[in-house]
Amino acid sequence: MPDFTFSRRSLLKTTAALLASTALPSAVFAAEAKAGGRLVVAADSEPKNLNPAIVASNGVFFISSKVVEPLAEASYEGENGLAPRLATSWEGSADGLSVTFKLREGVTWHDGKPFTSADVAFSALNVWKPLQNLGRVVFKDLEAVETPDDHTAVFKFSKPTPFQLIRNALPPLTSVVPKHVFENGKIEENPANTALVGTGPYKFAEHKSGEYYRLEKNPSYWAKDRPYLDEIIYRVLPDRASAAGALEAEEIHLAAFSAVPLADLDRISKEPGIVVISKGYEALTYQLVVEINHRRKELADLRVRQAIAHAIDKDFVVKTVFLGYAAASTGPVPKNDKQFYTADVEQYPFDKAKAEALLDEAGYRKGSDGKRFSLKLLPAPYFNETKQFGDYLRQALAAVGIDAELVNNDAAAHMKAVYTDHAFDIAVGPPVYRGDPQISTTILVQGGIPDGVPFSNQGGYDSKKLDDIIAKASEEIDEAKRTELYKEFQKEVAAELPLINVAEWGFITVARDSVKNVSNNPRWAVSNWADTWVDA
C-alpha cells in the first residue's frame, strides 16, 4: 500500500513522533484492549446531509463512517489495499460487465432488521448511481444488481467497467443504507439522512446543533467483542485555534484533519501525553492545484501556463505554507499512489528567468509599470493553506511581472464564482485524490462538463487528445493497459498544463496518548473505529 512521501526534514519529525507514539503502546499492545469508556473528538463542521451514500465527502464520513459501513475499507495489509466490511469477497468478470459480491451474513441494521443483498441493490441503483456526487461517475453504466440470494449481489454494467476502478472505489463510494428505511418517499428528504441508520459499530444517538454529536455502542455489531468504546462524542469546535487548547486541557482526546494548526504542531508535540501522527490519511490525499481559466487569451497560451509553473517555488510552498507536512507535486496523480503514479513527466523547476523568457516569447512584455497583464486570483477559502498559498502565488506572479488581484469569497460564493459563473482567471483549489484517477481526478481536466459541477473542469479547457485518453482508460478492463493509459494521462496533463499541480498533503492527527489503535488504516479518520479504545 502507498506510504506517504514527505520531505526529509518532516520525515524525520514524523518518524520521531511515530516512534514516540509506538514506544509506549508496544507494552500496552501485549495487554488486553480495554472495553468501555468515552472518546471525545473535535469536529469542525456540521454537514446538512450526513448520509455518506449521498454525500461522499470527508466531512460527512468523519462522523457517519462509524454508523454506516461500506462494502470494503482501505487497509495497509489487505490484498489490493482492501479489508472486507459488509462484503466478504468481490470478483470481477473477465468481460468487465459484472462484479459479484459475497455479503456478510448475520448482520443486522440498528433497528433490528436483517441486512441483505436487497439493501445493496437498493443503495447502488437508487442512491449511489443517481444521487451520489462520486457514484454518478463510477456507477454511470451500472444497469442492474441481481440478487440470486440474500447474501450475493451481482452488479451488471451496460459497458465494460474496469474492476480495478470498482475495487478502488469501494471504501469511499459504497456506504450501504437500509432499503426499508429509504424506499418510501423522496430519498433526499428522508429524516434518516441526518438521524442515520446503519450496520456500523456505533449507533447514531443525538445531535445538538452547535454543540455535539453523540454516537453510542452498537451491542449487536457483527464483529465479536467490537466496538470497545461505549460512546463517541464529536465536540463541535469550529474555531481551529481552540482544538489545541482543548487537547491540552484534556477536554477532547483527539483532533483529526489537521484541526490543530500546522504551526502549533511543533509546540504541542513536546507536551507530555500528546502525540502528533501523520499516518492514516494515505487514501485521502489532498492536492493543491492552480485552476486556470482558459477563456482568458493570455492563459490559453501554453507558454504563459508554463511560465506560471516555473514561477512557483514548490519547495518554498511545502516548507513555509505546509511547514514540511506535504510533498511537492509533479502531476495530477500523487506520489503516494504506487498503482498509477509516474515521475516520468514534464517538470517545471522554479526558474524566474525562464518564466520571464517564456512570457516575453508569448508576446507579453513588461509595461512601463513592470507589469505584463493582470489576473483575478481566487483562493479557495476551505483551508488556511489554500488561502496562504493564494497570498504566496500573488507574490510569485508579481516577481515575474504578472499582476494578480486577490478576490476573497466565502465558501458558497467561491463555489459559485469558480464552478458556475467562471468569474476567475486563476483559482487555488484543493481537490481530493481518491485512489483511482477516474473517481475524482480526470473530471478536473476533462472537456464538456456542464456548468455548476463542483470540483470539475470549469476552466474551459477542452482537448480532444486528453479526452480520448480519459475515455479509453475508463473502458479499459485490462489492469496493466489501464494503468499505462493513466501514465499517459499524467504525461499529457503535465505537458499541456490544463491546471498546475503544486503540492499534495495528508492531514495530521493530534491525540492524547491514552487513545489506542489510532491511524491503523489509510482512511483511519473516516473509517469505523471499531477497534479504537481508550486507556483510561
Added chain:
Amino acid sequence: MTMFRHFLRTPEGRAGGLILALIALAALAAPVLFPGDPLAIAAQPMLHPFQNAAVPLGTDRLGRDVLAELAHGTRTSLLVGLAAAGAAVLVGAAVGTAAGFAGGIVDEALMRLTEAFQTVPAFLLALAFVSVIGPSLATVIVAIALSAWTQPARIARAEVLSIRERDYVAAARAIGMHPAEIALREVLPNALPPVLTLASVIVANAILIEAALSFLGLGDPNRVTWGGMIAEGRVVLRAAPWLSVIPGIALVLTVLGVYLAGEGAVEAMARRRGAP
C-alpha cells in the same frame, strides 16, 4: 489658530495630537521607507522581532516584513477611517439639515429612515453589505459610512431646529433669500461644529469596524490591514504571539489617539466659547 492653541493647551489634545501626528507620519512615510509591495516576501519566515536588523519587527508565516506591513496598514486604517467619517458627516449633515429645515412630512420621512438605519447594529449592517457586494476598499468605506451617518444626521437636525428660529435666519427670509440658500449658507455652517466633534468618534469606530471586517476575512485582500494581520497571526497565536500583538497595539494606539484628539477638540471649543 486660537482654536488650535486651545486644543494644544488641553492634556488630551497634546497626547492625542502627538499620537496622531506620529501615525500620520508613518502613513505618509510608508511608501518611502518601505517601497514596493509590503506583502512581498522579504526574508526567512517567522523571524522574531529584534532578531534581524533588516526586518526589525520580524516576519510572518510567509516571510513578509511585519514593520513594512504595519506602516502600510496605517495607511489603510487612516484612509478608511477618514473617508468613512467624511462620507458619514457629509451625508448626515445634509440629511439632518434638510429634515430640520424643511420640517413637516420631509422631516418625518427622513427621521424615520434614520431610525430604521439606527435599529440595525452598525457592525452587522457593514458585515451584510460587504458580504453581498464583495470585499474591496471602496465597499468597506461605503459599508461603514452606511451605518455611521445616522448620528450626525440627528445632531445636525437638532441644531438646525434651534438655529432656524434665530433672528438672523428670520432676517434672511425677510430679505427674500431662497430657502435652499438659507439652509446651505446660513444654517448649515452654524450647525456643523457639534457635528464635527462627533467625527472623532466616527473615525475611531470606523477604524475598529474596518479591522473587525478584515479580521473576518472581509477586508480588501490586496492591501495590508491591521485586522487582517491580527487574523493571520491568530493561527499561530501560541507559537508567534507577536504577529497578533504588534498590529493590536497599533490599533489601540490609533483609536486612543483619535479619541483623545476628539476630547481635546471638544474641550478647546468649550474654552473658546467660555473665555473668548
